[in-house]
Amino acid sequence: MVNSDDFVRAVGLIAKSGGVLITTHTKPDGDACGCVAVLCDALAALGKKVRPLMLSPVPQWYEFVFAKKAPVLGEDVTVEQLKKGRLGEFDLIIIVDADSYGQLGDLEEYIKQNDKPVLVIDHHVTSDGVGEVRLADSTAAATGLIVFELAKYTGWGITERMAQALFVAIATDTGWFQFNNTNSRVYNTCAELIEAGAKPTEIYDKLYHNFSYARFRLMLAMLETLELHFDGQFASQHILRRDFERTGAAYEDTENLINECHRIGTLEAWALFVELKDGRIRCSLRSKGAVDVSKIAQKFGGGGHKVAAGTYLPGPLEDAKRLILDEMARRFGEVAGQ
Numbered sequence: 001m002v003n004s005d006d007f008v009r010a011v012g013l014i015a016k017s018g019g020v021l022i023t024t025h026t027k028p029d030g031d032a033c034g035c036v037a038v039l040c041d042a043l044a045a046l047g048k049k050v051r052p053l054m055l056s057p058v059p060q061w062y063e064f065v066f067a068k069k070a071p072v073l074g075e076d077v078t079v080e081q082l083k084k085g086r087l088g089e090f091d092l093i094i095i096v097d098a099d100s101y102g103q104l105g106d107l108e109e110y111i112k113q114n115d116k117p118v119l120v121i122d123h124h125v126t127s128d129g130v131g132e133v134r135l136a137d138s139t140a141a142a143t144g145l146i147v148f149e150l151a152k153y154t155g156w157g158i159t160e161r162m163a164q165a166l167f168v169a170i171a172t173d174t175g176w177f178q179f180n181n182t183n184s185r186v187y188n189t190c191a192e193l194i195e196a197g198a199k200p201t202e203i204y205d206k207l208y209h210n211f212s213y214a215r216f217r218l219m220l221a222m223l224e225t226l227e228l229h230f231d232g233q234f235a236s237q238h239i240l241r242r243d244f245e246r247t248g249a250a251y252e253d254t255e256n257l258i259n260e261c262h263r264i265g266t267l268e269a270w271a272l273f274v275e276l277k278d279g280r281i282r283c284s285l286r287s288k289g290a291v292d293v294s295k296i297a298q299k300f301g302g303g304g305h306k307v308a309a310g311t312y313l314p315g316p317l318e319d320a321k322r323l324i325l326d327e328m329a330r331r332f333g334e335v336a337g338q
């Protein structure tokens with residue numbers, strides 16, 4: 001749990017701010033989008049001038065959590081324009097669901113170059129100490145839980161829109177209540193959110209029954225590449241640049257596709273390698289818990305949680321796969337030796 005001194009300091013920062021920039025990590029997920037949307041609504045209701053800023057495009061299936069489309073850095077506004085006040089003047093920056101510069105893309109430079117206070121609200125284990133005030137709780141299944149506790153602590157009213165967005169944050173970071181981070185805190189909070197107007201069935205349809213045909217074809221292409229290793233305990237799969245071209249799918253369409261193979265009962269860990277436009281390979285890793293994949297990601301400069309982590313590797317694909325496979329062999333060896 002977040003200690004109450006940190007809540008006091010966070011509320012103090014918010015109270016004396018007039019203009020607030022609210023942002024999150026690149027490749028925003030449901031937790032990131034939900035928390036940005038909720039903080040925008042809550043702080044706007046307090047009379048603050050609030051501006052969300054996304055660091056890469058929002059997947060189409062999360063757009064509904066925002067009251068209106070949030071500007072994207074590099075598409076709608078550049079760092080230079082941001083410095084010149086294109087989005088307004090800010091005296092506070094809030095970063096949700098991220099606490100390391102490596103996750104902030106081009107905003108890293110902006111944050112390092114100005115002296116505005118930064119409030120970080122996050123549940124990741126890895127931290128670069130980006131913010132002077134941190135609401136950090138690595139036991140929280142989602143940053144949405146911490147934002148909800150902040151809302152309760154400060155007495156912000158939870159509107160129906162905010163309840164929907166927080167439900168999205170928590171439901172997506174728990175894999176719709178399937179991951180082993182799903183505990184009573186998750187269910188109790190979601191019960192309160194339903195009381196406040198969240199509609200789980202409607203949200204489920206918007207999130208999971210909403211594939212474009214291009215995205216579905218991308219998933220089929222990925223499934224064709226599935227390979228099993230270590231007696232079926234580890235699965236590797238990939239998506240190449242030509243798969244995006246062939247299917248017409250976008251990079252953000254890869255979200256969650258990694259978990260399709262989890263239906264195979266023997267799996268303990270699984271990986272998805274995605275070839276980026278610049279030739280690097282984005283490697284996402286998942287585990288049932290016996291193998292700590294954050295340690296593997298950290299070894300290559302990435303980060304995350306024990307059961308969900310990621311990193312970037314140099315291409316080509318075969319080299320990236322070899323690095324992860326070797327490391328995975330070592331980890332499986334350790335697990336077997338325990």
Ligand SMILES: [Mn+2]
Binds near residue numbers: 031097
């Ligand atoms: Mn999260």
